[in-house]
Amino acid sequence: MTSDPQRFEILVVPEHIEGDDHASLAGAAIRSAIVAATGDHGESGYPRYVGQGVEADIDPATRTVEALLIDGAELDYGLSARVVEPKSL
Template sequence: MSTVPKRFEVLLVPEHVEDRHGASVADSAVRSAVVEATGHHGESGYPIYEGHGIRADIDPETGTVEALLVDGRELDYALTPLVRPAP
């Protein structure tokens, strides 16, 4: 039986960055937020996580973002959401 993580950190990273000059992906993020499980599931069937203007359906097994709203809007195509365990 697996447990659903209560928190993740979502990083929004520009796709167009070719040379990060040694910076990590986290340092290249234009926005990040710690999101917490709401106890509900989204239309994707995955748990909903919310926090700091970000609402995401996240597959807790793979860390894949299945649906995402940023400040109530869909994500710009130039950004990629990445997920990692919350600090």
């Protein structure tokens, strides 16, 4: 049994946005997705999370996105992905 979180919310925001509080990030987000653990590990070696057109390898300890596809494509320059706990389940 794993103790890794089973769900995260990924917020795609302009790269210049600072901070990590949910309200500020959500207000600046151009896309969000709730992703759930698949039980697999991605090529990065980190757990794979999938949902709402987003596939991500996330380091659950640091909440860092190690690999990301949105609708099958890589993230555009000038954007960053932030991981937060889902606001509601």
